[in-house]
Amino acid sequence: MDIKSAIKDIKAGKVSPLYLCYGTEKHQIQEFVKLLQDQLVDRDQRDFAVATYDLTETPVEVVVEEAETLPFLVPRKLIIVRDSSLFMAGKEGGKLEHKIDALASYLNNPADHSVLLFLVNGEKLDERKKIVKAMKAAGTVLSFMPLGQNELVEWVIRGVEKRGCRMDREAAETLIAANGVQMTSLAVEVDKLCLYAGEGGLIDSAVVEQLVARSTEQNVFVMVEHIAGLKLDKALSIFYELLKQREEPIKIAALIARQFRIMLQVKDLARQSYSQQQIASQLGLHPYAVKVAGEQARKFEAAQLKAILNDLAQLDYKMKTGGIDKVLGLELFLLKLGA
Template sequence: MEDTNDLILALKKYTYIDTVETLEKEQYPEYIKRVLKNEGFIIDDIAANELSIRVDYDLYALDLEINKLKLYSYDTKKITIELIKELVSKNLEDNIYELTKLVLEEKIEKAHEVFKDLMQTNEEPLRIINQLGQRVRELMYAKDLLNQHYNQEQIAQYFNYKKGRAYFLIKDAKVVKQEKLEYLLSSLSQLDFKIKSGNIDKKIGLELLILGSV
């Protein structure tokens, strides 16, 4: 539609029109630094990258979180990774992916940090346990399909995933041992039973599992 159209001319005259950028994932940290610098705030590369991940590379969510972070750092004009971790929660799926990976790799300290992040955002422990179980089963199914010589496209179709997500699922399934998956799934099942039978507090039980004590 051309600018000579009366409606468009009227809109341009009386309406504020904002141009929304589209960014590739790797462009987000620099974009964040630039936006904040223009408003007199400082953020380093690590913090900008963490913020990008936590908003899931969504510009609308990013704008909301930047405004919140600016309010909390108004006096210092410095946005730190600690502040981001305190105020900006990851979505549950990302946290579950990371937590499962860290537990399977026995990176206990980092796994415990993810657990504490989840507790700060008031995530329900039983929901986390259920999601961890689903992720472990997903890896087990993927390993089984790989053993049946399924390729990436077939696995993507099986799970109804996009090819990119299927690629990372296959990558993770190839490196993790079946025995570890079976052990973790069994531990999660036992913990779920203990919680529901009143033998252990759900938050404490999940924390002990992550620390390797359940």
């Protein structure tokens, strides 16, 4: 079952007694947990109806015992289990010994007065484990991985609309470019923009640029984008602004090198017919970042990217050994690159 279907079922009152949520997109997982809480438990009853466990501290048989115990003063309870390493590769639960058979037995006959929710922070489950197969057969297993570019843009627009405001696609893309792809920080920025716009207000790119401050990493990302587009004046403008903010030139150079390294890696993997999602997984990057890096990489030959990285390595050595003034060295590098 996919996430949308699971959410639709929950809102319709069709709640599974067993859920396993895994993936790296923590914000989406938190939203799913909140949805379950809101649908299952009244806010004033949560002290009685919601229990939270961590399998690095509590044996899984204790969780099973909690699930089998009748709820007190509430019709049904939600049991949230974090750090569920027993579903992933490696030793289950670290130092603790877990009685997996107790959980396996419970999965065969889950209590109707409990909803057991496991949260796993990891890209994939260990499909070789019997307990993973048992959970897939008995419950609802959901994957929460980073959204693609279009999905992320749509998620931002929906978030704005839920708050009673309006935002076009260009403004959403501007927000992602300025803030980055982390959904938690994007949600914070959406809240701020909607407070500024007011009920029914329109949030356009100009408003985003006015209110959303870029991090150093995002400034470097945009600076490289300007360099790739041969907009040297804009790239230098960002560089000088970073210096005004007292950013260390060595750090700026390292971030520039990181972006060009990603461009070279994306270009190389794309040439080997890797898909965007496969490249993102291989490099540990968000699909949106891979897409933008791919677009940037198309403006350079592989040999050019290697030469740029070599120049950056030499610049880094000179800056750290006093062979050149750090600001002047980075400025000359940008001028050479733009030329």
